[in-house]
Amino acid sequence: MAQPSxxxxxxxxxxxxxxxxxxTAAGVTLGTASKALNGRGKLSAETRERVRTEAKRLGFxxxxxxxxxxxxxxxxxGVLTTDIYGRFSLPLLTSIEDSFGSIPISAVLCTSRDQERxxxxxxxxxxxxxxxxxxxxxxEDVRQPINVGRTPVPVxxxxxxxxxxxxxxxxxxxxxxxxxxxxxxIQTGRRRFAHITGPSYFEAVRLREQSxxxxxxxxxxxxxxxQALSGPxxxxxxxxxxxxxxxxxxxxxxxxxxxxxxxxxxxxxxxERGIRVPEDVAVVGYDNWEPIACASRPTLTTIDxxxxxxxxxxxxxxxxLIAGEVRSGVVRLPCSLIVRESSIANEAERR
Amino acid sequence: MAQPSxxxxxxxxxxxxxxxxxxTAAGVTLGTASKALNGRGKLSAETRERVRTEAKRLGFxxxxxxxxxxxxxxxxxGVLTTDIYGRFSLPLLTSIEDSFGSIPISAVLCTSRDQERxxxxxxxxxxxxxxxxxxxxxxEDVRQPINVGRTPVPVxxxxxxxxxxxxxxxxxxxxxxxxxxxxxxIQTGRRRFAHITGPSYFEAVRLREQSxxxxxxxxxxxxxxxQALSGPxxxxxxxxxxxxxxxxxxxxxxxxxxxxxxxxxxxxxxxERGIRVPEDVAVVGYDNWEPIACASRPTLTTIDxxxxxxxxxxxxxxxxLIAGEVRSGVVRLPCSLIVRESSIANEAERR
Numbered sequence: 001m002a003q004p005s006x007x008x009x010x011x012x013x014x015x016x017x018x019x020x021x022x023x024t025a026a027g028v029t030l031g032t033a034s035k036a037l038n039g040r041g042k043l044s045a046e047t048r049e050r051v052r053t054e055a056k057r058l059g060f061x062x063x064x065x066x067x068x069x070x071x072x073x074x075x076x077x078g079v080l081t082t083d084i085y086g087r088f089s090l091p092l093l094t095s096i097e098d099s100f101g102s103i104p105i106s107a108v109l110c111t112s113r114d115q116e117r118x119x120x121x122x123x124x125x126x127x128x129x130x131x132x133x134x135x136x137x138x139x140e141d142v143r144q145p146i147n148v149g150r151t152p153v154p155v156x157x158x159x160x161x162x163x164x165x166x167x168x169x170x171x172x173x174x175x176x177x178x179x180x181x182x183x184x185x186i187q188t189g190r191r192r193f194a195h196i197t198g199p200s201y202f203e204a205v206r207l208r209e210q211s212x213x214x215x216x217x218x219x220x221x222x223x224x225x226x227q228a229l230s231g232p233x234x235x236x237x238x239x240x241x242x243x244x245x246x247x248x249x250x251x252x253x254x255x256x257x258x259x260x261x262x263x264x265x266x267x268x269x270x271x272e273r274g275i276r277v278p279e280d281v282a283v284v285g286y287d288n289w290e291p292i293a294c295a296s297r298p299t300l301t302t303i304d305x306x307x308x309x310x311x312x313x314x315x316x317x318x319x320x321l322i323a324g325e326v327r328s329g330v331v332r333l334p335c336s337l338i339v340r341e342s343s344i345a346n347e348a349e350r351r
Numbered sequence: 352m353a354q355p356s357x358x359x360x361x362x363x364x365x366x367x368x369x370x371x372x373x374x375t376a377a378g379v380t381l382g383t384a385s386k387a388l389n390g391r392g393k394l395s396a397e398t399r400e401r402v403r404t405e406a407k408r409l410g411f412x413x414x415x416x417x418x419x420x421x422x423x424x425x426x427x428x429g430v431l432t433t434d435i436y437g438r439f440s441l442p443l444l445t446s447i448e449d450s451f452g453s454i455p456i457s458a459v460l461c462t463s464r465d466q467e468r469x470x471x472x473x474x475x476x477x478x479x480x481x482x483x484x485x486x487x488x489x490x491e492d493v494r495q496p497i498n499v500g501r502t503p504v505p506v507x508x509x510x511x512x513x514x515x516x517x518x519x520x521x522x523x524x525x526x527x528x529x530x531x532x533x534x535x536x537i538q539t540g541r542r543r544f545a546h547i548t549g550p551s552y553f554e555a556v557r558l559r560e561q562s563x564x565x566x567x568x569x570x571x572x573x574x575x576x577x578q579a580l581s582g583p584x585x586x587x588x589x590x591x592x593x594x595x596x597x598x599x600x601x602x603x604x605x606x607x608x609x610x611x612x613x614x615x616x617x618x619x620x621x622x623e624r625g626i627r628v629p630e631d632v633a634v635v636g637y638d639n640w641e642p643i644a645c646a647s648r649p650t651l652t653t654i655d656x657x658x659x660x661x662x663x664x665x666x667x668x669x670x671x672l673i674a675g676e677v678r679s680g681v682v683r684l685p686c687s688l689i690v691r692e693s694s695i696a697n698e699a700e701r702r
Contacts, residue, residue: 073471073474073475073477073478074471074474074475076479084441084445085437085441086436086438086441087436087437089437090435090436090437090462093460093461093462094435094462094464097462097468104475105475106461106472106475106476107461108429108459108460108461109444109459109460109461110444110457110458110459110460111441111444111445111448113445117448120424120425120455120457123424123425123455124424124427124455124456125457126424127424128427128479128480129479234646261642261646264646291586291612291642291643295585295587295612295616297619
């Protein structure tokens with residue numbers, strides 16, 4: 001059933017003309033232009049016609065919907081994921097739907113346990129007239145592009161990426177997220193850093209460590225070889241790694257962790273040794289996974305990858321692609337710093 | 352768009368004759384009989400015809416598939432959920448798919464954030480020819496039946512239930528699960544029990560406490576009023592409740608908790624007081640949610656609601672309903688006891 005990847009028909013090109021240009025020419029908002037071209041939502045026949053006329057005049061190509069599609073009860077968006085725990089995929093589902101505003105849409109999640117199962121999901125979705133596909137994952141690393149055969153169904157990659165310059169991939173900005181964490185620690189007076197993280201075959205692990213070293217260097221600080229420990233994504237690793245770090249060097253005053261689970265394990269180890277967090281050592285996690293970050297004692301300052309923002313951007317991009325616009329490349333969206341108790345002792349400073 | 356619920360056309364009745372009877376009469380397995388009647392999967396034309404002839408002879412009604420359906424690339428099963436964290440729904444997705452064996456199928460998850468959104472998902476799925484719907488939730492309590500209008504699309508409720516005798520609802524057996532936990536504690540010598548649990552407006556909370564009291568009574572033991580504490584589903588509540596219990600009565604030797612998060616919070620509180628788990632007090636959780644149960648110190652003995660089993664049963668039932676069989680009522684499937692460190696000190700006893 002699989003097609004060779006060179007059998008994929010490219011989305012018709014409208015390079016140079018954007019949906020925005022069409023909206024401006026027709027004197028309508030971007031959302032109205034999108035609705036007019038994709039045939040969904042409530043619009044007057046006059047507005048729809050005006051937008052379509054301008055699009056044709058400008059050479060902006062869009063899909064002419066069949067009557068049957070236009071009269072259907074909404075758009076079907078398939079979301080493929082390898083994240084079987086749903087921590088990363090479920091927040092995307094709701095924000096993808098939100099991005100379509102009042103256009104009726106169902107974002108449906110399929111679990112890609114293996115390549116064969118994934119292709120089966122894609123074939124089934126195509127056979128049921130799926131309007132767009134978003135591919136996501138439990139990790140951001142490069143994967144194979146999916147194969148939609150000769151169909152023009154648009155695809156967006158979110159929280160994962162492919163080595164294809166024509167694909168659109170939306171990722172959290174790990175470099176910027178790490179910068180937020182490290183600059184926060186420096187600004188609150190920390191100087192002697194350690195790093196506890198996950199396996200280095202994750203791209204995110206490598207990007208975060210690289211960014212951490214970069215920001216420290218900008219402040220004439222450094223992370224010594226003995227103070228960056230990489231291991232499994234488990235609380236017990238955070239616990240063990242923190243004990244090891246303090247066996248070697250009790251002067252450490254800040255630990256940046258690659259996940260909230262690692263940070264929580266580190267906090268437990270420090271508390272047991274009578275080392276106070278954050279008075280003696282500040283700890284910052286990553287993920288803002290609330291069942292862990294808020295149950296940790298102290299609660300964790302952490303980096304939020306803003307999955308809702310990634311989902312909204314993916315949904316908006318898919319809408320543009322459905323309308324015929326061309327979008328490609330890797331887009332990295334900013335992370336946020338969530339300050340809780342583990343990095344700043346003083347309540348006033350935290351504000 | 353919503354129809355009154357009395358407008359729902361019932362699935363044609365074949366009461367008395369089961370798919371099993373058809374399989375036996377045709378000399379094939381249940382799976383083969385199902386494939387023959389639903390027109391999917393690989394079967395010889397001769398076998399398919401023999402099963403269909405026997406079904407008609409026995410008066411077993413099945414849906415005659417249109418050619419277009421039979422030639423499609425698989426079954427589309429919609430899974431509606433109110434569980435936006437995916438802890439309960441994602442394990443169901445994969446096990447539903449597994450239950451269909453070699454029949455190509457995609458189980459797709461939609462999040463029902465509110466009634467309007469849920470109806471939109473249902474209408475969209477129906478418009479794309481969904482073959483069956485499984486409704487699930489983040490809690491087991493009674494909900495409104497979904498409205499599939501006048502379509503014959505079969506519906507199964509899993510980890511949720513409706514007040515409709517014609518519906519099929521599949522739930523974990525909370526009474527039996529709690530019995531496993533309490534009998535385990537009694538068998539390992541515990542006599543003075545406490546209970547820390549979630550809000551009592553959850554049916555599961557009421558069933559577990561009722562079962563706990565019943566099992567204790569059978570052993571001439573009791574749970575006093577002061578030793579059953581109900582609060583939010585949060586680790587911090589487990590922590591606070593355990594401290595409160597031991598402020599009142601330091602002779603408690605077993606705490607049964609309504610979730611692993613509550614149990615983990617309780618273990619942390621006891622450790623800080625110098626009370627050893629399990630030597631002084633045994634703790635048993637509920638859920639077998641591994642990021643919590645395995646990160647707890649000590650690791651948690653807990654009750655597993657066996658979502659994979661519930662998913663398989665839901666998938667098999669849907670297959671039978673698609674083939675025309677009638678199934679209804681509330682089915683409660685057994686839970687399992689997972690023994691880790693928090694209930695038995697001695698490694699040998701744990702085996």
